[in-house]
Amino acid sequence: MPDRKVMLIVDDIEMNRAILKEIFTPEYEILEASNGVQALDIIHQNANEISIVLLDLIMPEMDGFEVMTKLSTEGYLPRIPVIVITAENDSENENNVLELGASDLIGKPFIPNVVKRRVNNVASLYNYQLNLEGIADDLSHRLRASNDAVIDTLISLIEHRSLESGQHILRIRKYTMTLLEQIVEMTGKYNLNEDMIRTMSEASALHDIGKVVIPDGILNKPGRLTPEEFEIMKTHTTEGAKVITRMGMIKDSLYSSYAYNICRYHHERWDGRGYSDGLKGNEIPICAQVGGVADVYDALTTKRVYKPAYTHEQAVKMITNGECGLFSDELMSYFIAAADKFKSVAQNYGDEPLKFKNNDAKQNDMIDDIRDSALRLDKLKYYAALKAYGCTAIEADYDRDTYSVVYPQALMFEGVAQRGEITKAAQYFIDTFVHPDDRDNAKKWMDEEKKKRLAGDMNDRTDECVICSDGRKDYKKYLIQSIAIDTQSTRRHRALLVLKDIKS
Amino acid sequence: MDQECIEKFNAGGIDVSDGINRFAGSTDLYEKFLKKFKDDKTFEDLSKAIETKNSDEGFKAAHALKGVSGNLSMKYVYEITSDMCTAFRANEPEKAFEMYTALKEKYESVCRLINELK
Numbered sequence: 001m002p003d004r005k006v007m008l009i010v011d012d013i014e015m016n017r018a019i020l021k022e023i024f025t026p027e028y029e030i031l032e033a034s035n036g037v038q039a040l041d042i043i044h045q046n047a048n049e050i051s052i053v054l055l056d057l058i059m060p061e062m063d064g065f066e067v068m069t070k071l072s073t074e075g076y077l078p079r080i081p082v083i084v085i086t087a088e089n090d091s092e093n094e095n096n097v098l099e100l101g102a103s104d105l106i107g108k109p110f111i112p113n114v115v116k117r118r119v120n121n122v123a124s125l126y127n128y129q130l131n132l133e134g135i136a137d138d139l140s141h142r143l144r145a146s147n148d149a150v151i152d153t154l155i156s157l158i159e160h161r162s163l164e165s166g167q168h169i170l171r172i173r174k175y176t177m178t179l180l181e182q183i184v185e186m187t188g189k190y191n192l193n194e195d196m197i198r199t200m201s202e203a204s205a206l207h208d209i210g211k212v213v214i215p216d217g218i219l220n221k222p223g224r225l226t227p228e229e230f231e232i233m234k235t236h237t238t239e240g241a242k243v244i245t246r247m248g249m250i251k252d253s254l255y256s257s258y259a260y261n262i263c264r265y266h267h268e269r270w271d272g273r274g275y276s277d278g279l280k281g282n283e284i285p286i287c288a289q290v291g292g293v294a295d296v297y298d299a300l301t302t303k304r305v306y307k308p309a310y311t312h313e314q315a316v317k318m319i320t321n322g323e324c325g326l327f328s329d330e331l332m333s334y335f336i337a338a339a340d341k342f343k344s345v346a347q348n349y350g351d352e353p354l355k356f357k358n359n360d361a362k363q364n365d366m367i368d369d370i371r372d373s374a375l376r377l378d379k380l381k382y383y384a385a386l387k388a389y390g391c392t393a394i395e396a397d398y399d400r401d402t403y404s405v406v407y408p409q410a411l412m413f414e415g416v417a418q419r420g421e422i423t424k425a426a427q428y429f430i431d432t433f434v435h436p437d438d439r440d441n442a443k444k445w446m447d448e449e450k451k452k453r454l455a456g457d458m459n460d461r462t463d464e465c466v467i468c469s470d471g472r473k474d475y476k477k478y479l480i481q482s483i484a485i486d487t488q489s490t491r492r493h494r495a496l497l498v499l500k501d502i503k504s
Numbered sequence: 505m506d507q508e509c510i511e512k513f514n515a516g517g518i519d520v521s522d523g524i525n526r527f528a529g530s531t532d533l534y535e536k537f538l539k540k541f542k543d544d545k546t547f548e549d550l551s552k553a554i555e556t557k558n559s560d561e562g563f564k565a566a567h568a569l570k571g572v573s574g575n576l577s578m579k580y581v582y583e584i585t586s587d588m589c590t591a592f593r594a595n596e597p598e599k600a601f602e603m604y605t606a607l608k609e610k611y612e613s614v615c616r617l618i619n620e621l622k
Contacts (some may be wrong), residue, residue, distance in 0.1 A: 012566070015537050015575055022528040058567075087571055109574040112528045 005123065006031060006049045010039040011066070013058035020054055020085070024119070028052075036062025037366035040070060043080070050080055052123045055102075057086040057093070068100040068161075077101040079130070081122045085110065099468045167349045168298060169205045174345045175294035176287075183290070186206035190286050196254070200287045207266050207291050222305045237276045238266050262291040262428040267369035269326040281328070289331055296432075297326045301346050310345045361392050372495025383407060391500040395485070396422055398453045398493040406496075412469050422450070435466035449482055453493045464502070477502045505535065505621070516617045517610060523577035534545040538576060538618050543585060548612055554604045559597035566592060566600065 007028040008022045020268055021030045031046065033039035035452045036059055043050060057064035071077055071173060081103040086093070094105045106115055180197045183190060211219060214236055218229045225233060240263035252351055259391035265279060265288035271279030310318070316339050318324050320332050324416060327335070335342075386393045386407040393406040404419045416425060430442045446462050452461070461482040468475040479502050486495040505513075518538075526536040550565035552558075552563045570585035584607045591600040 013571060015540075015572060018533065019575060022530055022533055046531065087567070108571060109526065112526065120560055 003205070005029070006046065006053035006118075008033060008039065008042055008046075008050055008053045010034075010054065010059070010064070013056075016056065016085075019112070020115070021114055021446065035059045036064065036067040039067055040053055043076060044072070046082070047076065052119060052124070053080060053082045055082050055084050056118070057084060057088050065096070065100065068097065068102060072101045072164040079126075081126045083119055083122060085115070107265070152290070157374050167351055169343055170303065171298050171349050172204050172291075172294050173201045173299055174349065176204040176290055178338050178341045179290045179293055179335060180384070182334045183286075183404070186337065192286075199255050200258045200262075201256050201288065202252060204262050204291045204294060205294060206240070206244060206259045208236060210236035210238070210263060212243070213239045220305050224306070234275045240264065249349075250371065260290045261285040265323065266287070266295055267293040268292070270328045270331075271326050274325065275408060280353045284494070289327060292325060293319065293327060293331065293335055297342055298346075298409065300324065300442075302351060316342075333494045389498075389500070391498045394497040395493050396453075396482075396497055398422070398450055398495070399491070403497075412431055414470070433467050433469065435468065438466045445480070451467070453482075453484065453495055456490065456493070458486065460484070467499075509620070512599050512620075513617055516613055517578060517580040518614060518617060519577040519579055523575075526575055527576060532552065534576075535621060541572070541576060541618055542615065544572060550604075551608075554601055557597075557601065559592060559600070562597065562600060563589065572610055578610075580583035581614060582605065584610060 005028045008031045009017050009024075010033045011020075014034075017019045017032050017034075019478050021032070024030060024255045027311050030050070030250055031042055031050070032044050038061075039053070039055070040062070043053070055067060064086065068082065068084075070083065070452055071080070075397060082101070082106045084097045084102045086097075086105070087108040097105050104118055106118060177197060177200075180192060180200060184192050195488045213235060218225065218233055221229070241260050243379045244263055262285075264276060265284050268274035268277070268284045268288065270281060272278050296319060297315055299312045300318060301312060302446070303309045303315045315337070319327070320336065381407075392408065392412070394403050395406050396403045402419065403422045403425060405416075413429065415432065416429055417419065426446050430439050430446070441463075442465055445461075445465075449461065452459075463480050465478050465480050466475050467478045479498075480499070481498045483496045483498065505522065511521050520534075524531050525536050527537070540562075542597070546565055546569045550562065550569060553565055554564035561622060566585045566588040570582060570589055573581040584603055588600040588603050588607070591597065
């Protein structure tokens with residue numbers, strides 16, 4: 001997130017802009033526009049930097065209502081809050097403006113302080129939401145990654161009854177995504193958005209799941225299939241579709257319907273002479289068309305029991321010549337445009353024996369992360385904070401006269417144990433590491449510390465102390481702080497003692 | 505602006521402390537825009553509209569002048585233009601046109617005050 005926030009002020013009257021600018025400088029970097037057209041220009045060019053827009057309604061060229069409408073349809077509103085500041089603050093306008101998606105409406109003339117607070121409230125709310133989205137995104141990515149690894153392995157098992165081609169499913173997903181992205185780059189006619197592409201690619205993993213019902217003898221036959229065997233093989237499309245129907249809503253209905261379509265229709269042909277239903281032309285769902293290309297490209301470029309691997313160039317030729325299924329000319333043009341990307345996927349994700357060890361390690365890490373109990377997580381945060389502060393931290397329990405060094409794990413003061421009795425250790429520490437001139441003071445401080453804590457004093461205490469950490473050479477100034485650990489019980493008296501090297 | 509000046513302004517229909525507040529506490533900025541008011545064409549536009557009895561243009565100008573005078577805390581000018589806007593909105597332009605004379609007087613006295621600013 002950028003350090004200084006950027007605000008766009010839109011008003012045709014210079015004075016109004018000047019007043020608002022005065023209120024929000026220097027907290028915000030200010031951009032100005034004097035009409036709707038300028039405003040949209042600025043927003044288009046600076047969408048990632050702008051935190052908030054203050055918008056007037058009545059302006060020449062393009063008024064605030066039109067700006068709001070455009071921002072709404074162009075999808076900026078979820079990310080960029082708009083506060084309308086206008087003299088037209090009757091209730092009808094208020095309703096209209098809020099309906100169009102404004103975060104708030106402030107009437108003119110306004111009180112600067114009020115505007116400031118309301119604007120800041122809205123801005124920090126959006127900031128918070130965006131941060132949350134970032135965190136949620138992160139989590140969902142990791143979950144996805146871990147899910148994908150498991151699913152890929154399982155499906156590969158089902159498909160091939162062997163573990164030799166674990167990367168096949170991964171490649172199919174990547175080919176599907178690559179071709180879909182190419183399509184979106186070159187045409188808008190299929191109305192595909194990022195979510196749809198991602199879901200279709202994931203669904204393509206299931207395209208051959210129907211093979212689970214095909215007998216081994218046919219699935220792994222090294223030679224050509226007889227016509228009867230071929231008929232049975234063809235059923236993997238409809239059987240797969242049945243499996244997906246039975247699986248029901250695994251993730252969400254979009255995923256299921258893409259999976260169903262890809263499964264059932266990835267062997268259809270553009271001329272209607274494919275199987276299972278003989279769909280023709282655009283009757284074939286785009287996800288299935290793309291899945292079909294992915295499947296045939298992978299089959300051609302990898303070794304199978306019934307054939308060797310062909311080169312990338314041979315595969316492209318065979319596919320575009322209609323030698324392995326028939327696709328639309330249009331789809332072929334997209335495929336050719338994406339051919340290089342297909343080639344890199346084939347090269348980067350070629351078949352190798354499944355490395356079980358790596359997969360295990362990766363999955364274990366993820367499981368561990370998820371398994372961290374709330375307690376452990378808090379402790380980890382605590383250690384991280386101490387580490388960031390760069391100090392020695394000791395928890396002292398005055399009732400039991402015991403201490404324990406929390407951080408760092410290896411104490412730099414030799415001879416001082418990780419745990420022990422406070423009184424004895426303090427004495428030893430002072431005599432060994434504290435500068436002779438400071439020792440009396442240190443002893444007094446420690447005595448007082450014990451006395452006060454046991455008496456229930458919860459105040460923080462600080463002092464300076466000259467210490468030499470290796471008992472011989474340079475003495476340095478340290479800060480010693482005692483912070484009471486509130487145990488909510490009047491019978492427990494504990495504190496955190498923190499020693500920090502002050503850079504003198 | 506010295507104390508004497510402030511009192512003159514207050515008496516003449518410009519609420520100085522309110523104005524400074526509107527400009528987020530910046531006296532300099534307030535003064536700057538007071539001086540700029542001389543160049544503001546809105547009153548001229550309004551005068552033309554009154555002459556030609558053009559209620560559309562009259563409303564636009566009255567509304568704009570209302571905004572500006574409100575920001576500069578010119579109390580009387582603000583009140584009169586406010587009333588004019590209400591009349592225009594209620595489809596009673598005649599009433600608005602009638603308020604012009606009173607507005608002109610207040611407008612001119614405000615301009616005189618501003619001209620005295622260094």
